[in-house]
Amino acid sequence: MLTAKELRKKYIEFFKSKKHAEILSASLMPENDPSTLFITAGMQPLAPFLLNEKHPAGKRLVNSQKCVRTVDIDDVGDKTHHTFFEMLGHWSLGDYFKDEAIKMSYEFLTQELQLDKNNLAFTVFAGDDNAERDEEAASAWKNLGVSEKRIAYLPKKDNWWEPTGNSGPCGPCTEMFFWTDKSEKVPDVFDPADKRWVEIGNDVLMQYEKIGENKYKIANQKNIDNGTGLERLLAVMNNLDDNYQTDLFWPIIKEIEELSNSKYGEDEETNKQMRIIADHLRAATFIMGDDMGIAPSNVDQGYVVRKLIRRAIRHGRMIGIKENFSHKIAEVVIEIMNEIYPELLRNKKFILDNLMAEEDKFTRTLQEGMKMFHENIKTLKHKNNISGSLAFNLFQTYGFPLELTKELAKENGLEVDEAEFNEEFKKHQELSRTAAAGKFKGGLADHSEKVTQYHTATHLLLAALRKILSEDIAQKGSNITDERMRFDFNWLEKVPEDKLKEVEDLVNQKIIEKIPVEMQELPKEEAIKIVKKLSFDLSKYGDIVKVYLIGDFSAEFCGGPHVKNTSELGHFRIIKEEASSAGVRRIKAVLE
Ligand code: ATP
Ligand code: MG
Secondary structure: OOOHHHHHHHHHHHHHHOOOEEOOOOOOOOOOOOOOOOOOOOOHHHHHHHOOOOOOOOOEEEEEEEEEOHHHOOOEOEOOOOOEEEEEEEEEEOOOOHHHHHHHHHHHHHHHOOOOHHHEEEEEEOOOOOOOOOHHHHHHHHHOOOOHHHEEEEOHHHHEEOOOOOOEEEEEEEEEEEEOOOOOOOOOOOOOOOOOEEEEEEEEEEEEEEEEOOEEEEEEEEEEEEEEEHHHHHHHHOOOOOHHHOOOOHHHHHHHHHHHOOOOOOOHHHHHHHHHHHHHHHHHHHHHHOOOOOOOOOOHHHHHHHHHHHHHHHHHHHOOOOOOOHHHHHHHHHHHHOOOOOHHHHOHHHHHHHHHHHHHHHHHHHHHHHHHHHHHHHOOOOOOEEOHHHHHHHHHHHOOOHHHHHHHHHHOOOEEOHHHHHHHHHHOOOOOOOOOOOOOOOOOOOOOHHHHHHHHHHHHHHHHHHHHOOOOOOEEEEEEOOOOEEEEEEOOOOOOHHHHHHHHHHHHHHHHOOOEEEEEEEEHHHHHHHOOOOOOOHHHOOOEEEEEEEOOOEEEEOOOOOOOEHHHHOOEEEEEEEEEEOOEEEEEEEEO
């Protein structure tokens, strides 16, 4: 059995031997990127470097990135889609391009991993009115010996990557598939619609720049972005068609078997529920285990965690697990993963405490809510819809995530009026980008002017908190939209009004002082001397790092972008200070 640890290492070492520098996985929570709640691909934290920013570690990078894709939640329960997964990735930032990238991918699969060539197939972009058919990619595969029959040409909707919005780097993809059905001979002709062909990796070939709707020009900097699913590749390497049978999941499944007194593999409906439980609690463990201190709540990432935990618990009850169990699963996840992701150990108590509290709470309300649900649907006989207000009531009073109500509705042959639910939800929510609609777009952030301003204001706020409260303040998270900024930091109690006012005044003082914002690329040792508190592990970065300085007031290791002068920020106003989670406070502020 090849272990996940061995495979991760094989991938990273192989690309290191091809002169890629290893970088750390970024946090699961995007920093200063308002477009998504979670990192959905290894490329996302690298977005600034796809245009012309220089990455401190160089032009060739490799890593294993923690990802969460809430949009895949309906597929979870199958054998290959997870909410949380690790994406192995390597990049060329304006260095090698298509031919070399395809050669490297092929060498990795067929030589380093020794996968049977006969089980591989590839897709390339079919071309349309705005961008040409990718004959270059097809030829590159064919030159390596791949048969024409194993290459499928797919349209933009399947084989093209571009950022949200109307500008930014983009281009065709070429995807790599592996035949997973052991009981049947691999077909000669590749049919991508056949689910037994599983996508294991994808090279995005960024050769264009989007300059308007359906308008592209050849990019100045051409990039390669490879994403490879660790869980899927691991299954393939072990001759399995089921990710849950690899060492990443198997101990979790074993624990669920024991708790539920049932066996994995006996009944497909139970198998699916076990997979959902394993997946969701693994994802919840990783989200809460990130250093940002995300706890179950009713907004943003906290809402997603709550939804995942509650859905897992509900499936647990359905397969006969009576006692509180989510923390037991989390312990297994932490056991499997802490060596690679030590933050899980740092935050172990936080994860387990939150799970126990959430499961207690949910168990108590689940019964009451179920009663209310069933009483209400009795009166619905002639209509097919569960009103948005009933769904919202279940959400607010009994903590039922919309997804749960939708599932219950489906089991009873009903539907939920989601539009009405969302309206109700919005009425009750201030300021938050709600997760209720479940729409998390992928891709590049729109680094609009306002976002850049908030980015700089974040540095001013951090420096001001250090001056007024304590030198020990560290950033625990940050989130920016065009309308406001949110900043989390380590502090145990409510910040008194007068202190908050002092912080606000100090930030405004620095804006009035019109201080230039300066970027310096410095040798790591020097940078560390200037930037006193690092919230990152710099050990794996290259020798030269970027530091943003605001006079002698602030110095932070940061990729930018920032305004040129603090005077561009206008007036800074704190609108709220509240608890975010145990030991973490949150400030919401606006620039006006
Ligand atoms: P699929 O069509 O199978 O959902 P995708 O086209 O969404 O895959 P990409 O966006 O190209 O996948 O991501 C790169 C790689 O990450 C994929 O080739 C796959 O191996 C892996 N991957 C993507 N989504 C998931 C998921 N939900 N769970 C596990 N692995 C995934
Ligand atoms: Mg997908």
